[in-house]
Amino acid sequence: MQGLIAEGDDIVKEQKNSTALDAGIIAACQKVEHYEIASYGTLCAWAEVMGHDEALKLLRQTEEEEVSADETLTEVAENVANQRAQSE
Numbered sequence: 001m002q003g004l005i006a007e008g009d010d011i012v013k014e015q016k017n018s019t020a021l022d023a024g025i026i027a028a029c030q031k032v033e034h035y036e037i038a039s040y041g042t043l044c045a046w047a048e049v050m051g052h053d054e055a056l057k058l059l060r061q062t063e064e065e066e067v068s069a070d071e072t073l074t075e076v077a078e079n080v081a082n083q084r085a086q087s088e
């Protein structure tokens with residue numbers, strides 16, 4: 001996760017005066033979301049195997065929130081940021 005955050009910082013520094021800044025930030029954020037989705041997916045599998053039904057319910061809910069955040073970022077990228085980035 002620290003590496004993903006460092007990568008995001010680099011994108012901001014490199015693109016700070018570019019129309020591609022928002023697209024770069026979204027890309028960096030989506031990498032974090034995918035990391036979280038993978039992590040919660042694994043935790044869900046482990047909770048299921050161990051029979052921790054209450055934990056599984058909460059972990060699935062959080063995983064779904066991460067998927068939703070990723071989908072929202074995709075919408076913003078496809079509808080706004082990527083087109084703005086291409087305009088430069």
Ligand SMILES: [Fe+2]
Pocket residue numbers: 032033036066069
């Ligand atoms: Fe997230």
